[in-house]
Amino acid sequence: NTLNIHVCSLQIIDPYEGMDPGNWPTQQERLQLLDECRQNSLGPFFVGLVGRQYGSACLPEQVELSEFLTILQVCQQKGFSSDALEKCYRRNENTMPSSFCLLSQHAYKKQQDTQPRSKIENSWHEVAGKGRKILNDVVSQCVLEGKIDSERAQKYFRSSLENDLRYGLQGSPADIRRCLCYVHKTSEEADQSKRGNEQHFEFQAQMPRLNQLRDDFLPGLVKSHGALVYTAASEQHCQGRYADELGQQLCSDLMALIHSSVVRERSQAQNSLSQQRHLCRVFSRLYRIERAEVSQ
Template identity: 25%
Template sequence: MSRGGRLPCPRDSALRRAAFCGNLAALPSHLVPGGRSVRVFISANPEDTIAERNALREHVYPKLREFCRENYGLEFQVIDLYWGVETEEWDSPELQKTRMKLLEDCLKTSAGPCFVGLLGEKYGSIRIPGEVESSEFEMIIDAAVEAKLETRLLEEWYCRDENAVPPAYYLRPKSEMLKNYHNTMESSANSMNESKWQDIAEEIKRIFKTAVKLLYEKGKMKHSQAKRYLSSAIEDEFDFALGKQTPAFLKKCVCYIRKIANIERFVKIPEMEKYMDVTYTAGKFMRDPEALEKLIKLRDEFIPTIVASSNLRVYTSITHCDMKLGYSQDVENHYIEGLGKQFYEDMIDIIQATVQQNFDTETDLLYDEVLQHSSLCKTYSSFYEYRCEALNIVHKYILPSKVGHINPLIIYGGPCTGKTLLLGEVAKKAYMWLQEEMGPESDPVCGPKLLSRALGYITMSKSGLSEMELEDILALDNSVMDELNEIVRQKDFEISPNGKVGIISRGDENINVLDLQSGKLRVVHAPGIIWRQRLSRDGRYLVYICFRSEDDDDNGAVSSLTVMRLADALISYLSQAKAWKILIRRAALPDQPKSLR
């Protein structure tokens, strides 16, 4: 068996044929792509590391991408899922589940460094469980009642699924529980729902925390069980990435620790709550002692223990606050400048030390390319839980059409509405849909093809791309596409290497699933770079609009409202071609998204 648990795959093998035909169901779960890219997972609390991660994204990642391309022909990709996600979604069970899955993928598949931890003075909030086994949930309810807590909120927000094995309680989606949760374009509705959800989330955490601690103290719950409810996301990620790893593996990981001297003195400054865990007790603000205790165990006990038995790189910086302003902008900028330089040097060192080892093993580059995208599609599909109208429409669109001309299909919506998960599910099921339509005996090579290509994977939307770099990412790789066209040996199966954006394009016999998440684009360039050039060719393309945007700023970043206006402009443009349209609103997957025809 070759590295990474991959079975040798000769060019004529069944697995290779399945991969190139888009038959994801035929690819075993243990089959992982080889290390053809450097994929680094960033573990951090989102609140206190915004400036650091933004600086790395704008000034360091582009240089590392250029280094990897020029010296190794590899992509440098960073997984930082908090970018583009709204604040109230940071503790979402779905987001944390996705983070852990992508962390695992980075540890398994990166050709070089794979994990970077950014740890400051903030431990972070405990998580809201998205799923609890039935017996454990009922035990927690009983403990909460014993502690004289009101349990109505848990009983309302968690529903029992008798079909689960074992039976379990699941957190209901916010779109089902909060009124007008889909009205993402109405700021008043947004603000009201966000405030209401924050109150609900904090109360749910308080109930779980109190009940679980009581059960643990009475010996009714093991430490490993209790930890699932009492740990922050960053502790889970550090433990998963660094615990029980070999010294050789830990050479691919780095931790940067930022300590702020005498930070407790500045607890009354409102802005400092971003940098430490604060609680309000006995009429005054103070540093949360319980969160501090957990932080010390993680930072001053767990990490040093790992260092003592390995070559894990750990850097600790101590910064001093301004006496009046606390952790001021100047103080933060000084730390960030040093972090950027050290981060770049460490990534270069690790890449040079580890990437060549992966090159020493002969690999099938094209097969690995397809596996990379198939693996990502399967990951996204695993988080798709709700069948909705949008999936039915795409299903209908993909099936062979008796009409000669195929119009474009457009899927669009705001951040976190499930577009990527929906397309992952489409990529997974499209082959099965076609087999059902054409018959089980149809030849997967001579019949329709499904090509899944997730452009830039998930993090290119959050990497601060220049216009030239954006063009590089949006362009399809000529050599890979040429070889793939040669393999399928279909004269009418052609993929333009100059295409810019697409999710599903189809001719009479071929279906291509592409995915792109574009980041902060300038409004003036968005139509020219993405939409018009792609759609002006033959009109066979499904366009996927997925902006991970922030509020408008001086740099012309695209806001959510601007995105919807641009989407409306695109739809108006495509209406001349009689395009199909699907609008997926925020968190609409559990319900029925609106379909525009």
């Protein structure tokens, strides 16, 4: 196959491997991992899978001091409790500029080491959930009042999916064409609109951002940078078949990207070698010394 022909090594890294979100890398660690893959991979370095779930908004890992204080002030004015935010964040004067930084689950556990372990884990997820809810309401109000710029406020509303996609699919057109993205739409999305439970309302709240990703952001990259984005739709009962077809398509696309990258790399190496040889011939003519034969 392509990997054997070119003697390539393919390593797949899933930052969301495992069932416990507490073991997943932080947002900063994920973005750093993406940078390393971008720099060290000859061919493809990012594969994005977009389905019907957008995910909950991420708590920003760092909020500038003035902005965080503005949020706390609006909390007090609107009668919201800022207790959850103050538990999630700690002031850090070592950052530039001074900021409030998000505690990791491990750091939060360390502060609560007097409580049973199971209770601490539940407490962290509960506090983080309350923090997300408060930030969503308060930052929305700050945007309406002009205290926080709309573009700057986006970091409070984006999920891990959107953060990873936007970070992975940036850079030069050549880098973007080394990425693969697969969008899958199902009939279950339409069924969700008929339900009236809590999950339905969360789904409805996330749909505008998910649709913006699938229908605006990704197609825009296709037009402007030639990004490789595939969109498929299937019935809910056909998802097993879609998974099989996706695996085959992914394998084919990866091999094609690896092949084109290796061929391009070899072509560049050959061109470089040809240029060096040409320079050697030029320099050799410049330093050629001709002497007339002397008879004795």
